Amino acid sequence: xxxxxxxYDELYGWTMDRVVSTxxxxxxxxxxxxxxxxxxxxxxxxxGVDHIVTGHNADxxxxxxxxxxxxxxxxxxxxxxxxxxxxxxx
Numbered sequence: 001x002x003x004x005x006x007x008y009d010e011l012y013g014w015t016m017d018r019v020v021s022t023x024x025x026x027x028x029x030x031x032x033x034x035x036x037x038x039x040x041x042x043x044x045x046x047x048g049v050d051h052i053v054t055g056h057n058a059d060x061x062x063x064x065x066x067x068x069x070x071x072x073x074x075x076x077x078x079x080x081x082x083x084x085x086x087x088x089x090x
Contacts, residue, residue, distance in 0.1 A: 004043050008035050011042060 009015045019031045
């Protein structure tokens with residue numbers, strides 16, 4: 001099977017750098033995910049491929065966990081020190 005390289009710019013007229021500069025860093029993951037999935041579908045269709053298999057390794061999983069944890073950290077409520085002191089005062 002031949003290697004088929006597609007770019008977001010070639011497919012959509014947008015690069016991820018341009019998306020980020022236009023919409024900012026928040027929510028740009030949505031664009032990348034949609035672009036990537038459509039690029040895989042279009043590439044498969046152009047090659048006459050019926051199935052697509054993707055792989056992930058432990059680094060991918062670790063990166064995703066760390067990125068999700070880091071982005072949600074600021075939204076986690078912190079414990080009130082007064083509540084902590086009262087629960088241990090007994």
